[in-house]
Amino acid sequence: MHQAVSSSTLDMLKSVSTATLTSLLYKRGFRNVFIQGARPLKAGQRLAGPAFTLRYIPSREDLDGIEVFRDPRHPQRVAVEEIPAGAVLVMDCRGDVSVASAGSILATRMQVRGAAGIVTDGGLRDAAGIARLDMPAWCSGASAPTNLIRHHALDLNAPIGCGGVPVYPGDIMVGDDDGVVCIPAHLAEEVARDAVEMERFEDFVLEQVAEGASIIGLYPATDPATKSLYEAWLARRAEQPS
16 A cells, blocks of 8 residues: 655645755665656646556567557556556656657656656657646657567556666656656655755855855855844745735
């Protein structure tokens, strides 16, 4: 049973940056959490949802002819038809961008079914079409050839490696313009809460730096005066009309 993460936690994670999240995970001992190579197809989109995984192994000519897509049990097709609403399809393509891992028809079907997004360390075909969807997608590049040339869809909703990161079903995937971070589900709530506070402090720091302050003693806040300045800044913000 995967640990459920509340909608309020997911909303908080959508509001913070992957840079903040990777820093907080590093403080907790997690160094390898950022999906290497996965870039957003469209800037400005945000993602937060539990991972629903699909693993590809290298294809073999006698098993991966074009006719396999006629089989309704083909794992890629099953993934598209069974991914839960709010989940993120995360695909392990071994970092191979020479072929696509999905295209716009499958992505459109997932959007209609309520999926939260797509993350792959491989390619996506019909990339412009996927970019026009409301459902966001991150990939290692646009790639026209069918996945069957290089990929054999195998495991569904099992632990995978995506962009060099271990991703377990139910892990929380968070995406922004920098890329995608994978958060173990049991840490999602506390990391989300700490991230909101961390970014609030960094907003204060940015204002101070823009006004000419040195980062020494400010970031990190090793000068005792920084705490007083920050508390006064928070009080002023609280007094401002929303």
